[in-house]
Amino acid sequence: MNEWTLTELDLEYISLGAAILGTGGGGDVYSGKLRAWQQMRAGRRIRIISPDALQDDDLVISVGGIGAPTVGFEKFERGDECYRAMRAIEKAVGKNAVALMTDEIGGGNAIEPMIAAALADLPVVDVDGMGRAFPELQMNTFFIYGMLPSPCALCDEKGNTIVYTEAVSPLWMERLARASTIAMGCTAGMALPPITGKQIKAWGVKYTISQSWRLGEAVIRARAEKRDSVAAILKHEHGKLLFRGKVVDVKRWTTGGFARGKLEIDGFSDFQRRSLQIEFQNENLIASVDGIVVATAPDLICIVDSETGRPISTEETRYGLRIAVLGLPATPLFRTTEALAVVGPRAFGYDLDYQPLGDYVMPEPKVKP
CATH class of the missing domain: 2.40.390.10 (CV3147-like)
Known part of the structure; x- marks a missing residue:
């Protein structure tokens, strides 16, 4: 399996591109980048793999932050919240993940799985469930097209862990997780239910880490060339x-x-x-x-x-x-x-019909299967 091992410069590009794709949200990219650099400087690796390299029955866990971005600017993570949430899901289902991913490429949640993956020595899949950031849990392609809403896990910086073993819908999972996040101080680390390689290939927004890298690199190159x-x-x-x-x-x-x-x-x-x-x-x-x-x-x-x-x-x-x-x-x-x-x-809540802005173009992957 081919892997793309990130450098600090790669993270610079990815964080810039992800912040643009965040449409104003998704969490603070800057602090996430610094924490990812810290993992690299401690000798840990951040590796990216193609979704096309997954076997159909491989299990992947999506992790990221949940809460209000305004609070996240002042209330920093302990650093292992998403890692602990991922381990809680593995314990709940009795199986280990072969890789991690993010459910939203936009903002700091592009970086959170990389930190957890570095701690776990797992790769991160070049895919997400939005191609952007959205405010609510149910607003990703995996839940829309059939992923079960539980089990999910929440962890905070104080050491608390909550595992939701059953929820009747993704919307109810959002409501329950949001209420707990408020009690935890309006930010927490979250892990979603395991998803298979087959589901990722069918429902995922592919190559969005590559997209963020190329977008960030394009902006930095334009600045250097005074364009x-x-x-x-x-x-x-x-x-x-x-x-x-x-x-x-x-x-x-x-x-x-x-x-x-x-x-x-x-x-x-x-x-x-x-x-x-x-x-x-x-x-x-x-x-x-x-x-x-x-x-x-x-x-x-x-x-x-x-x-x-x-x-x-x-x-x-x-x-x-x-x-x-x-x-x-x-x-x-x-x-x-x-x-x-x-x-x-x-x-x-807007009584409007959606009018597409233009045609979507599939990003070019940085890593092949």
Whole structure:
């Protein structure tokens, strides 16, 4: 089996690309990158394998953080929460995982499985369940297309572990896990039910670690060559420039275990005398220009610095920032009727039909089977 062993530079690229794909959420990438570097400097390896290399009956466990990103900026992990959650799932099912993965490539949750995998000396599969970040547990392709919602495990930095042995639906698993996460201080490490190699190949959003690497590398190379970093992102992701402007108002609050809010941007350059509004729940969900909707979930609404292309999360957004708002196409796995019921505009309370921004292009893998 071919493996791609990451270097510190690889993690730099991946963390930048994942932060862009996080659509404002997914957890803090910077602290995750530092903790992953720490594992490398301790002599541990972070290895990536192709989903196509898995045997159909191989068991893989998805791990990541759950909670409100605004809290995660102040409440750092102990470092082994996801590792302990993964071990709790192995104990619950009586089988060991052959690899780990993330359920969302966006934001810091791209890095969390790498830290747990380094501790366990397991590879990480080049796949996820979103191709972005979403605020709720049930909003990934594996649950949408048939993965059982339990067992799941939660671990916090204090040493507490909760294993949910049975849940009637992914939505109920989300509700139970969210309530426990709030009790744990609004952040925790989580492990999802084991998934087989066959299911990953059928339902996974493939090669998204490779996608993050290539996206981050494209932005850093554009900066070095003094080219337009925003244009580099749009070219790489086949995206659309939705707006350029200055943030003039931000309303943000933490409730129910989520960071929610709205922001308003006044346009400049080609968007002068126009205004854009974005609403978010951990991640950016809907964008409107002068009251007309221009993008909605599940397509990606990404905010980056208008000059450098640096991704700006929902908790970082503040008055005066000069930004570009980008729309990137979502995976076709999110464009089916059954998926849109879970991740489309109406799933978030907006009485709108989803209008795709463009065609999704499969990322090129960095590692072959």
